[in-house]
Amino acid sequence: MRSTTSSIPPVRRRAFLGAAAGVTAAGFLTACSGGTKVGAGENDTGDAPAFGGGEYDGPEVTLEYWNGFTGGDGPHMKAMLAAFNEKYAGRITVKNTTRRWEDLYPAMPTAISAGKGPDVAVIHNDQIATFAVRGTLIPLDDVVSALKLTESDFIPAVWQAGVYEGKRYSVPLDVHCLADYWNVRHLTRAGLEKAPTDREGYENALKELKSAGVSQPFWMPNKWPAHLMFMSLLWQFGGELYDEEGTKALWGSDAGEEALAWMTEQIRKGYSPGQVAQDAQYNAFKNDKVSFTWDGIWQINDLKSTAGKIKWDMASIPTIGSTPAVWSASHNFVLTSQAGRDKNKVQAAKFFIDYMSERSTEWARAGMIPARNSVRAEAGVARLPQTQLAKDVDVFRFLPALPGLGDVQSKALELAVQKAVLGQQPPAEALSDGVKTADKILAENKQKYAK
Known part of the structure; x- marks a missing residue:
């Protein structure tokens, strides 16, 4: 990382x-x-x-x-x-x-x-x-x-x-988290003063931006930070990542499926290309091609270097589910x-x-x-x-305090998100397969890190 x-x-x-x-x-x-x-x-x-x-x-x-x-x-x-x-x-x-x-x-x-x-x-x-x-x-x-x-x-x-x-x-x-960045000129063109904070408003904004000439206003990554977006949405829909004992992955739940389905929906609606190369969504935002991008607050100082190229603003990510939540570290x-x-x-x-x-x-x-x-x-x-x-x-x-959690995240959760966003598997199927892998690694970790 x-x-x-x-x-x-x-x-x-x-x-x-x-x-x-x-x-x-x-x-x-x-x-x-x-x-x-x-x-x-x-x-x-x-x-x-x-x-x-x-x-x-x-x-x-x-x-x-x-x-x-x-x-x-x-x-x-x-x-x-x-x-x-x-x-x-x-x-x-x-x-x-x-x-x-x-x-x-x-x-x-x-x-x-x-x-x-x-x-x-x-x-x-x-x-x-x-x-x-x-x-x-x-x-x-x-x-x-x-x-x-x-x-x-x-x-x-x-x-x-x-x-x-x-x-x-x-x-x-400190705390660092995802944030919602937007192109001020794009939103002005679509008659918007700032980014909406709820699902209906956000989806309507994407529709208005597309009508205003921004062909693909919200590129959906399949790698970094796709899994951070997924976890944020999972929590927003009321889901959890793992059980309290750290033995079972819970992100294959209905909440997980809703979260991943919303991500893939942005591609199906034409707001994002089907295959966004690594870092392409952020670079597109910096180059005035994308209206919205979700990325970490560590990008703030980097975006200051774009003065004169784009005018941007930021706020908390929208609440797509029923509960405000955002991945943090x-x-x-x-x-x-x-x-x-x-x-x-x-x-x-x-x-x-x-x-x-x-x-x-x-x-x-x-x-x-x-x-x-x-x-x-x-x-x-x-x-x-x-x-x-x-x-x-x-x-x-925040991620729970589980020894060896990095293996579970990279080898199971991140791959499940990637396969769904790339259209290789439906969200429910990708999550189901990922959970099986996650549970296997969690069991191995219990032995590996046993006291």
């Missing part, structure tokens, strides 16, 4: 998805996490020291910090790091290593086991369970307790996404078992995580929605276009 930011080409996002799916048990530390202990075996140093908050008062320490911010978000993260290192010079030095997500995730477990990995890192929420179950991460319950952080300080869904098996393994930095700070071998690194890393989370105003300029309520409330942040999407935080939906 590429960094979910504005200026990174979509090909990096696709590469990450494959890499995330390929991070298997063989590549992870085989030790399991036990309470606040670090990984067992050669990495076992006993209980990690508790975090008491306040200022770091230990000896001078250097922290290795890994992240995947290789695109337009990178300079913003580096600015935050520079400010931290300047303020705490002589006490804590944070050394930054930036790698592509598709390289970072497979490399982390082996590097941590060898003592050559990160002490603190940023990972996506859908990776937390997989890393946690293999003892690669140290719980952060003492951090949130000492700082008196609660769900009320954050967007609730992203706060909950950092918990696995009753323990907190992350502190969220999050970058999260985590503490690794490598840091757990040194009590001073543990303390410094926990202090660093809190500092970066609380002072994430700069990160909002990278196109992200700050996870912390206090940051989103700042005047300069509240005015940013992506922050407007967080007016109703209940719409954000």
Whole structure:
């Protein structure tokens, strides 16, 4: 998965998805996490020291910090790091290593086991369970307790996404989600001031745009971000992805069929070509050919480069079903078992995580929605276009915390969506076949990641 930011080409996002799916048990530390202990075996140093908050008062320490911010978000993260290192010079030095997500995730477990990995890192929420179950991460319950952080300080869904098996393994930095982008001139031509927010209005808008001369106003992708669109619609129609035990895929339900049928309907009605090449829908939007496109908020800064070519605006994706909902993800700070071998690194890393989370105003300029309520409330942040999407935080939906979920998503759900959108199978048939594959992988994961 590429960094979910504005200026990174979509090909990096696709590469990450494959890499995330390929991070298997063989590549992870085989030790399991036990309470606040670090990984067992050669990495076992006993209980990690508790975090008491306040200022770091230990000896001078250097922290290795890994992240995947290789695109337009990178300079913003580096600015935050520079400010931290300047303020705490002589006490804590944070050394930054930036790698592509598709390289970072497979490399982390082996590097941590060898003592050559990160002490603190940023990972996506859908990776937390997989890393946690293999003892690669140290719980952060003492951090949130000492700082008196609660769900009320954050967007609730992203706060909950950092918990696995009753323990907190992350502190969220941001939320990023899909958004509905539209071509202002196209809508004006069709007599529309802005994008409609409900199914009837949206479908009527597509009809009016076609009548106004935009032959195919809403291109439907069969790959990225088609599966994110499908999940958003699934939740809107009242469906769920997986059961609570993580043993059954539920997206082959009536809600799933309704969601996928709506996607294929856009092709049947002539609003989209039948076979949209990878990234073609976004490139067509940037080149004034498409009226609507659903894509991530990480595209905001990239679209700013189109000034003079197109005039665009954005809002939450429309509610096609009965309940507003949108696929969302999050970058999260985590503490690794490598840091757990040194009590001073543990303390410094926990202090660093809190500092970066609380002072994430700069990160909002990278196109992200700050996870912390206090940051989103700042005047300069509240005015940013992506922050407007967080007016109703209940719409954000996240993938469940299931170890090895990347395999299920890429090898089952994404393929089912692709086959239906390409017309290779009817939606119901594609979903049925996909669920069978998903259930098989889920069963294998139960064994693979068993404690």
